[in-house]
Amino acid sequence: MxxxxxxxxxxxxxxxxxxxxxxxxxxxxxxxxxxxxxxxxxxxxxxxxxxxxxxxxxxxxxxxxxxxxxxxxxxxxxxxxATLDSEIAENVIVFLRSKGFHRQAYVCDILFVEEDNEKAKDYSLHSNVEYVVVDDLAKLCRQKPPLKLLVIDENRDKLRTLAQELKKSFPVDAYGSFPTYLEIVPPDxxxxxxxxxxxxxxxxxxxxxxxxxxxxxxxxxxxxxxxxxxxxxxxxxxxxxxxxxxxxxxxxxxxxxxxxxxxxxxxxxxxxxxxxxx
CATH class of the missing domain: 3.40.50.1000 (HAD superfamily/HAD-like)
Incomplete structure (x- = not known):
């Protein structure tokens, strides 16, 4: 064999x-x-x-x-x-916040969110990990670069459009994984x-x-x-x-x-x- x-x-x-x-x-x-x-x-x-x-x-x-x-x-x-650049991650978080998307950051293998909502709870249950709520994800990412960012939204068309916007506006890669997830990672x-x-x-x-x-x-x-x-x-x-x-x-x-x-x-x-x- x-x-x-x-x-x-x-x-x-x-x-x-x-x-x-x-x-x-x-x-x-x-x-x-x-x-x-x-x-x-x-x-x-x-x-x-x-x-x-x-x-x-x-x-x-x-x-x-x-x-x-x-x-x-x-x-x-x-x-x-490999982590996202701190400044880039901070700017992406601000951009996502302005668009009203649920966003999450992963720092030192810990999940951080800004809003303690159903999306965060469902993700936590699905992945079997707890999460930490912070006042400002952008500030957190500025202090410590994240391994990735994640957007959760039920509208796949919105996620596809968002992926294109992110790739045009920032030096990141963005693509779907789970049907409602958009992954944001370094381009390489x-x-x-x-x-x-x-x-x-x-x-x-x-x-x-x-x-x-x-x-x-x-x-x-x-x-x-x-x-x-x-x-x-x-x-x-x-x-x-x-x-x-x-x-x-x-x-x-x-x-x-x-x-x-x-x-x-x-x-x-x-x-x-x-x-x-x-």
């Missing part, structure tokens, strides 16, 4: 909603980890991912958090960290670049990697890996760029994709649609 590195997005890929893996997926991942390396790549905070892995799998794996701004190995050692940060860094540090080849995702923030990850797999519920943009699109949704698609790779049905350098291998 050829050893491989399997990289999994979490929300929308392994998890449909909530923060619990089903027993079939849990057992499948644990069996897979006996012969291969698993990496988890998420827009979530590091401690949110760590809590989930400890609870669901009983062990820690290498983690790419904050969409690539933070890489931590299985021992808890920080391998890479992505899950794909984080995978490159992790491969260099850990000494494995990108030719040995298989990545799974569902949303636009997974584009770089799927394009960096030797094989990029979009689960069946993925965005149309991601599906169009993936090497293979599963029929299965969420974790069922993950299992389907892994089995297709291990059986040799899906190989590097050849694109497969979901209907073309059935």
């Amino acid at each position: 050829i050893w491989m590195v399997f990289v999994f997005d979490i929300d929308g890929t392994l998890l449909e909603k909530g923060s619990e893996l089903d027993s079939k997926t849990r057992d499948f991942l644990l069996r897979l980890s006996q012969d291969h390396t698993l990496v988890f790549a998420s827009g979530r905070m590091y401690r949110s991912v760590k809590k989930l892995l400890e609870r669901e799998l009983g062990k820690i794996f290498p983690i790419i958090a904050y969409n690539g701004a933070l890489i931590v190995d299985e021992s808890g050692k920080i391998l890479y960290e 940060v992505s899950k794909g670049k984080a995978l490159e860094i992790l491969a260099r540090i850990k000494g494995f080849s990108l030719e040995e990697t298989v990545a799974f995702g569902d949303s636009d923030n997974d584009l770089g990850l799927l394009e960096t890996a030797a094989i990029g797999i979009a689960v069946g519920n993925a965005t149309e943009i991601l599906k169009s760029r993936a090497d293979y699109v599963t029929k299965g949704l969420f974790s069922e698609g993950v299992v389907e994709g892994v089995e297709a790779v291990l059986s040799g049905v899906v190989v590097p350098g050849k694109r497969f649609g979901a209907s073309s291998i059935r």
Whole structure:
């Protein structure tokens, strides 16, 4: 059996909603980890991912958090960290505030908000992390640069428009992750670049990697890996760029994709649609 590195997005890929893996997926991942390396790549905070892995799998794996701004190995050692420039983050917060968007900042792996509202509470519940309310997020970011900023809004069209505005007005990147989330990170940060860094540090080849995702923030990850797999519920943009699109949704698609790779049905350098291998 050829050893491989399997990289999994979490929300929308392994998890449909909530923060619990089903027993079939849990057992499948644990069996897979006996012969291969698993990496988890998420827009979530590091401690949110760590809590989930400890609870669901009983062990820690290498983690790419904050969409690539933070890489931590299985021992808890920080391998890479990138933050937004303090002045830029401050100005973005002021801009978001003027537009009336709910905004959050992540500083030293702690979640900060300006408003103790339902969006903050729902996010806290979903991610299984507490939050700290401050009077002025802009001032906080000026004092300590954040790993990322996040906007939450139910209107996807508004988020898409906002992403374009932010990228035109500030030296940042902005893209969707969860359907109601807009991630704001430094322009040189992505899950794909984080995978490159992790491969260099850990000494494995990108030719040995298989990545799974569902949303636009997974584009770089799927394009960096030797094989990029979009689960069946993925965005149309991601599906169009993936090497293979599963029929299965969420974790069922993950299992389907892994089995297709291990059986040799899906190989590097050849694109497969979901209907073309059935």
